[in-house]
Amino acid sequence: MPELPEVEILVRHLSPRLKMKTIRRVEVRRAKVLLPTTTRQFRNALSGARFIGVTRRGKYLLFELRRPGKRGRLTLVGHLGMTGRIYLQRQNGTLPRHAAVIFNFGKVNLIYEDTRYFGRMTLDTSALTRLGPEPLSTDFTVADFALALKRSAQVIKVKLLDQSLVAGVGNIYASESLFRAGVSPRLAARRLTRKQVGRLWQAVRLVLTEAIDNGSTIPLDWAGRDKRKALFYYGQTTDTPGFYEERLLVYDRAGKPCSHCGTPIKRVVQAARSTFYCPCCQRS
DNA sequence: CACCATGTTCCTTG
DNA sequence: CCAAGGAACATGGT
Numbered sequence: 430m431p432e433l434p435e436v437e438i439l440v441r442h443l444s445p446r447l448k449m450k451t452i453r454r455v456e457v458r459r460a461k462v463l464l465p466t467t468t469r470q471f472r473n474a475l476s477g478a479r480f481i482g483v484t485r486r487g488k489y490l491l492f493e494l495r496r497p498g499k500r501g502r503l504t505l506v507g508h509l510g511m512t513g514r515i516y517l518q519r520q521n522g523t524l525p526r527h528a529a530v531i532f533n534f535g536k537v538n539l540i541y542e543d544t545r546y547f548g549r550m551t552l553d554t555s556a557l558t559r560l561g562p563e564p565l566s567t568d569f570t571v572a573d574f575a576l577a578l579k580r581s582a583q584v585i586k587v588k589l590l591d592q593s594l595v596a597g598v599g600n601i602y603a604s605e606s607l608f609r610a611g612v613s614p615r616l617a618a619r620r621l622t623r624k625q626v627g628r629l630w631q632a633v634r635l636v637l638t639e640a641i642d643n644g645s646t647i648p649l650d651w652a653g654r655d656k657r658k659a660l661f662y663y664g665q666t667t668d669t670p671g672f673y674e675e676r677l678l679v680y681d682r683a684g685k686p687c688s689h690c691g692t693p694i695k696r697v698v699q700a701a702r703s704t705f706y707c708p709c710c711q712r713s
Numbered sequence: 714c715a716c717c718a719t720g721t722t723c724c725t726t727g
Numbered sequence: 728c729c730a731a732g733g734a735a736c737a738t739g740g741t
Binding site (some may be wrong): 458461510511512527543544545546547581583700701 | 730731732733734736737738739
Binding site for chain 1 (some may be wrong): 722
């Protein structure tokens with residue numbers, strides 16, 4: 430479930446629930462997700478530690494902890510990869526097949542599961558230094574955005590996925606942002622006009638903000654739930670079978686009519702990833 | 714069997 | 728040195 434909005438919703442969900450909780454026991458079932466931290470370092474550092482709060486940077490979760498008898502704070506970094514999920518579950522609940530790390534608080538477990546194991550739960554914070562500005566903060570300015578785009582020969586859709594340009598935009602919201610801005614995904618980044626850059630900058634912020642607002646209405650108790658239904662990109666707001674309120678305007682809508690002009694949405698492949706756009710509304 | 718999937722990193726090439 | 732492209736990682740759904 431992972432682009433910036435989903436991670437943001439998860440942070441808001443988890444932060445108050447984890448606050449002041451002390452980790453009694455750490456169980457590592459897939460040491461690979463800790464890399465480069467070793468299982469021993471991980472358990473030593475976290476056993477007995479207490480959560481202060483959870484924040485976010487791009488698509489990364491930052492768990493802030495304090496350790497008894499030690500100075501300063503410790504940051505546990507989480508990344509959900511493509512299929513990672515994190516949730517609280519009663520200690521006697523059934524563990525998912527791909528549970529990678531389990532933090533026990535007594536009666537409750539915090540479970541990190543990841544079907545494909547592309548995600549991370551680690552004490553290594555180095556990846557954070559490579560991130561660009563937070564799109565919803567004042568650090569993300571049109572001027573810097575324009576400057577960075579002018580230096581790139583890559584097509585704009587692929588450039589938007591570059592986390593050093595702006596942190597947190599993934600494959601879904603890259604397509605959605607370009608549609609909202611009326612900019613072709615195939616345009617070279619440096620060829621965008623001032624006006625297009627301005628519209629795209631605004632669209633990125635709008636699309637992410639709306640997704641966070643929409644996601645806030647969806648329950649996050651994912652234990653044992655169907656994967657796709659837990660993807661609130663698709664805007665599920667109830668458990669009633671078949672009930673979906675579509676919120677994405679172009680992503681995964683190849684062949685379906687554009688919500689604005691009716692032209693069939695097109696799918697193309699760029700840098701080995703799908704891009705969806707309206708060939709009529711996004712001509713340049 | 715084929716192809717597709719919300720992401721990042723590493724390696725090669727230019 | 729940098730930018731860009733592709734493979735790799737691993738599992739499951741259709």
